[in-house]
Amino acid sequence: MDDKVKQFQKDFPGVYFIYPTADSIGTYLKSIEYFQAGEHIISLDKPGEGNMNFVIRVITNQRRFILKQARPWVEKYPHIPAPIERNAIESAFYSTISGNALLLKHSPHIIYHDPASFIILMTDLGESSDYLNLYERGKTIEQDQLNSITNYLTQLHKISPAAFPDNWQMRLLNQEHIFKFPFRKDNGFDLNQVQQGLAPVALKYIQNKPLVDRITALGDLYLEHGDVLCHGDFYPGCWLNTTDGLKIIDPEFSFPGFREFDLGMMVGHLIMALQPHESIDQVISAYKEVAPISIELVFQIAGVSILRRILGVAQLPLPLSLHEKEVVMDQAVQWITS
Ligand SMILES: Nc1ncnc2c1ncn2[C@@H]1O[C@H](COP(=O)(O)OP(=O)(O)OP(=O)(O)O)[C@@H](O)[C@H]1O
Ligand SMILES: [Mg+2]
Numbered sequence: 001m002d003d004k005v006k007q008f009q010k011d012f013p014g015v016y017f018i019y020p021t022a023d024s025i026g027t028y029l030k031s032i033e034y035f036q037a038g039e040h041i042i043s044l045d046k047p048g049e050g051n052m053n054f055v056i057r058v059i060t061n062q063r064r065f066i067l068k069q070a071r072p073w074v075e076k077y078p079h080i081p082a083p084i085e086r087n088a089i090e091s092a093f094y095s096t097i098s099g100n101a102l103l104l105k106h107s108p109h110i111i112y113h114d115p116a117s118f119i120i121l122m123t124d125l126g127e128s129s130d131y132l133n134l135y136e137r138g139k140t141i142e143q144d145q146l147n148s149i150t151n152y153l154t155q156l157h158k159i160s161p162a163a164f165p166d167n168w169q170m171r172l173l174n175q176e177h178i179f180k181f182p183f184r185k186d187n188g189f190d191l192n193q194v195q196q197g198l199a200p201v202a203l204k205y206i207q208n209k210p211l212v213d214r215i216t217a218l219g220d221l222y223l224e225h226g227d228v229l230c231h232g233d234f235y236p237g238c239w240l241n242t243t244d245g246l247k248i249i250d251p252e253f254s255f256p257g258f259r260e261f262d263l264g265m266m267v268g269h270l271i272m273a274l275q276p277h278e279s280i281d282q283v284i285s286a287y288k289e290v291a292p293i294s295i296e297l298v299f300q301i302a303g304v305s306i307l308r309r310i311l312g313v314a315q316l317p318l319p320l321s322l323h324e325k326e327v328v329m330d331q332a333v334q335w336i337t338s
Contacts, residue, residue, distance in 0.1 A: 001078055004071075004073060004078045005017055008071060008072070011072070015116060015117050015118075016028045016031065016117045016119070017071075018054060018056075018067065018069045018119070020044060020054075020056055021044075022041040022044060025041060025044065025056070025058060025067065026040065026041050028117075028119075029058075032112070032114060034112060034121070035060075036062060038061070038062075039060050039061060039062045039063075040060060040061055041058060041059070041060050042059050042060060042061055043059045044056055044057065044058060044059070045057040045059065047066055047124070048128070048130065049130075050075070050076075050250075051074060051075060051076040051077070052070075052074055052075060052076075052082060052086070052252065053068050053069065053070050053071070053075055053086075053087070053252075054067075054068065054069040054070075054071065054075050055067070055068045056068075057124060064124045065111055065121050065122060065123060065124050066108070066121070066122040066123070066124050066125075067119060067120075067121055068087065068090070068119070068120050068121075068122065069087070069117070069118055069119045070082075070084050070085075070086050070087035070118040070252075071084065071118070072084045082173065083169030083170050083173060084118050085165075085167075085169060085170075086167075086170055086252040086253075087115075087118045087119065087120055087252070088113075088115055088118075088165075089165060089167050089170065089251070089252055089253075089254060090110075090120060090250070090251055090252050090254075091110050091113040091115075091120050092164060092165060092254075093164075093229075093231075093251035093254045094107060094108070094109065094110045094251070095110065096159060096161070096163075096164055096229060097156065097159055097229070100155055100158070100159065102151070102152070102155045103152065103155050103156060103159075105245075106148075106152050106245070106246055106247055106248050107247060107248060107249075108122040108123045108124075108125055108247065108249060109122065109123045110122055111123060125240060125242045125244070125247050125249075126242055126243055126244070127242070127243070128240040128241060128242040128243075128247070129240070129241050130236060130237050130238070130239060130240055130241070131236030131237070131239045131240075131241065132236050132237055132316070132317060134236050134269075134270075134273040134275070135236075135272065135273045135316055135317050135318050135319065136317075136319060137274070137319055139273070140275060140276060140279070141270075141273075141275060141279065143279060143282065145241075145246060146279055146282065146283055147282075147286060148245070148246045149239055149246065149248075149266070149283075150266075150283050150286045150287055151286070152246070152248055153231075153234065153262055153263060153266065153287065154286075154287055154290040154291065156228075156229060156230075156231060156262070157228040157229065157230075157259050157262070157291065158228075159228070159229040160227070160228075160229070161226070161227070161228065161229040161230075161255070161256035161257075162256075164229055164254070164255070164256050166225070166255065166256065167232070167253065167254060167255040170232075170252060170253050170255070171222065171223060171232075171253070171255055172223075174222070174232070174233075174253055175219050175222055175223060177308065177312055177313065177314060178219070178222070178304060178305070178308045178312070179215050179216065179218060179219025179222065179304065179308070180216075180219060181312055181313065182307060182308045182311040182312035182313075183205070183206050183212045183215060183307075183311070184206075185206055185207075189312075189313055191311065194315055195322060195325075197322050198310075198311075198322060198325070201322060201325070201326055201329075202311050205307060205311065205329060205333065206311075208333065208337075210337055211333055211336060211337055214300075214336050214337055215304055215307075215336065218300060218301065218304055218336075221258070222257070222261065224258075225256055226255075226256050226257035226258040226261075227256065227258075228256070228257060228258065228259055229254065229256065229257075230254060230255055230256070230257035230258070230259075230261050230262050231248065231251050231253070231254055231262050232251065232252075232253030232254045232255050232257070232261075232262070233250060233251070233252070233253040233265075234248075234262040234263075234265050234266050235265055235266070235269045235305075236269055236273070237250075238250045238251075258297075259287075259291060259293050260293055260294055260297040260298045260300075260301055261301055263283075263284075263287055263293065263298050263301075264297065264298045264299065264300065264301025264302045264304075264305065265301060265302070265305045266283065267280055267283065267284070267298055267299070267301075267302040267305075268301065268302035268303065268304070268305030268306045268309075268332075269305065269309075270283070271302060271306060271328065271331075272306055272309060272310075272316065272318060272320075272328060284298065296335075296338075299335035300335055300336050302332070302335065303331075303332035303333065303334075303335040303336040304332070304336060306328055306329060306331075306332040307329055307332050307333075307336075310325050310328075310329060311329075
């Protein structure tokens with residue numbers, strides 16, 4: 001990690017590299033003249049789980065907020081490079097949606113954006129839990145919460161992305177991990193380490209050429225310039241349950257895309273979380289009342305979202321047996337290839 005920091009300082013001279021210490025963060029905040037008179041840090045805290053970025057809760061004697069810094073690598077796996085502009089994308093996303101009262105209500109606000117240091121300061125949403133526990137057996141999401149999430153999505157997709165950045169580098173990264181890497185025979189990722197016996201099961205999908213060709217075509221579609229603002233990573237890890245209701249965070253993969261991308265990803269995750277079919281039907285019906293969609297495309301994206309999460313590196317806490325994974329993946333294949 002020391003080498004990475006040295007490289008960072010060489011590549012970005014004069015840019016603050018934030019350490020999780022009151023000294024480091026205090027020095028930075030003073031340098032941008034953010035501190036008010038008499039303000040100092042009381043404590044620092046990890047607000048929740050994350051992989052990509054450096055994220056910390058800062059509590060001062062006067063207020064509290066979240067500091068998020070992007071580095072040119074994945075924070076948890078520093079050997080994996082990651083596009084540093086993701087932090088500017090996140091800021092652009094929140095500013096683009098700020099004219100919509102409903103979206104605003106469900107989002108943190110950017111307090112300060114420092115593009116030179118790849119840092120954003122955000123309002124603290126307080127103690128919260130994401131929806132990753134939905135994958136646990138027997139957990140079902142309440143219909144009114146699902147309605148709020150769907151409602152957020154329909155409102156988001158009303159926003160024109162005409163002036164929104166392409167987010168090209170992050171999309172290329174996502175395209176690789178959603179549509180390519182999991183289906184490459186020689187990708188070097190040992191699925192038996194995830195679950196004994198998963199590697200031989202995976203072969204059935206990886207060797208299915210019509211399936212892989214169709215997924216490749218969907219990956220090309222993902223890179224096309226679309227006409228709605230997509231969140232880009234619309235899954236339970238980005239939905240927060242707070243004391244002030246539902247919040248949607250982490251739009252670093254947002255891009256001008258197509259409705260079915262976000263909606264399909266949402267549906268795919270509800271299916272992996274074994275949510276009742278009626279709930280999923282309800283989500284799709286509610287969305288359809290607001291805007292036309294291709295149901296086939298929704299389920300194709302849902303299918304790819306399922307396959308990439310079971311076969312790719314971005315694993316979820318799925319308690320499913322091998323057989324259950326196979327059943328859900330077979331269903332995904334039907335949707336993608338029919
Ligand atoms: N504004 C906020 N207020 C309160 N908690 C937050 C806020 N932003 C993020 N968190 C918490 O910190 C966690 C990590 O944040 P975030 O998802 O933005 O980081 P990330 O590094 O982009 O994560 P990932 O690797 O999942 O993409 C979130 O899951 C959430 O629990
Ligand atoms: Mg993220």
